[in-house]
Amino acid sequence: MISKLSQIHEQANLGQDVTVEPFTTIHKNVEVGTGTWIGSNVTIYPGARIGKNCKIFPGAVIAAIPQDLKFQGEDSLVEIGDNTTIRECVTINRGTLDKKTTRIGNNCLLMAYVHIAHDCIIHNQVIIANSVQVAGHVTIDDWAFVGGSSAIHQFVKIGMHSMISGGSLVRKDVPPFTKAAREPLSYAGVNSLGLRRRGFSGDTISQIQEVYRYLFLNSLNNSRALEEIEINLPATKERDEIVNFIRSSERGVMKGYIQ
Incomplete structure (x- = not known):
């Protein structure tokens, strides 16, 4: 051998x-x-x-x-x-x-x-x-996928079950369960297909999507969005994973949705 x-x-x-x-x-x-x-x-x-x-x-x-x-x-x-x-x-x-x-x-x-x-x-x-x-x-958490020819800046953190589009320039942290695309890198939705493949229920995926509506679609800054999430949305493992990731980010997170 x-x-x-x-x-x-x-x-x-x-x-x-x-x-x-x-x-x-x-x-x-x-x-x-x-x-x-x-x-x-x-x-x-x-x-x-x-x-x-x-x-x-x-x-x-x-x-x-x-x-x-x-x-x-x-x-x-x-x-x-x-x-x-x-x-x-x-x-x-x-x-x-x-x-x-x-x-x-x-x-x-x-x-x-x-x-x-x-x-x-x-x-x-x-x-x-x-x-x-x-x-x-750089830290990349469980089940993340990084598309080909991407470049990831030093000290960036990429959250679990996230998916980064090919050719991306990753300068900011990418929160868990998300899809990241465009330039500058920004929120492109929840990685629903990947989550379904890994056994996440439809209800859980919907709860994750609701968290990101507060963070990226409601025109709130991150601090205010996290406060609203903790007040208005039930505590779940996925919700707390997202909240803790955003709070602990040192480089800041990627931008919200850009049309």
Whole structure:
């Protein structure tokens, strides 16, 4: 299962049934979980922690040092969860002193030519389409989808179950359950189709839509909209997820609906 044409450091720790194709290089201080397949011409640098049953396609570079001038060679990691697929020529950089870790969750799909910079936290079931460029310190929550050729500014947060249109410039936070499109990036409705596919009921989706009417369609500023939501709408897990996301936003959230 390990090609004789690959180079694997004696201090790398590979689990059972790992496949390594020809011309791949795995450095020391690397851990690879059981059942993972690593294609040809992959480079995995020190500090990589790769989970079980992952697939890493040719040309990927995992755990290279950050492209950050403040980086001083400190020890840091890239952690990749189980059952995650990393397609051709994806690059994932190690963390810096900020978090010391760049983390990709379970069951994610990073399509070809995606770049994940230092200290990003990508949660579970996330899909990032071809050629998306993710700057440092970005957080992407569960089940989010980022369309191809988008660029995400550093420190941005993208909420769970959101969907970002291809080619977007993401400069502000994207709240959960939404669709984001246009330039500048703005609210394009609730991600109803994605939510139905994941088992959300019609009533729950309607409740989410009502929350966003207050936030993006009623000409209220965010502070006033959040007050009205908490007064007028029943407390639900989804309502509170949205409210807490907006309140904790440091960069501010994307614009409301633009015709």
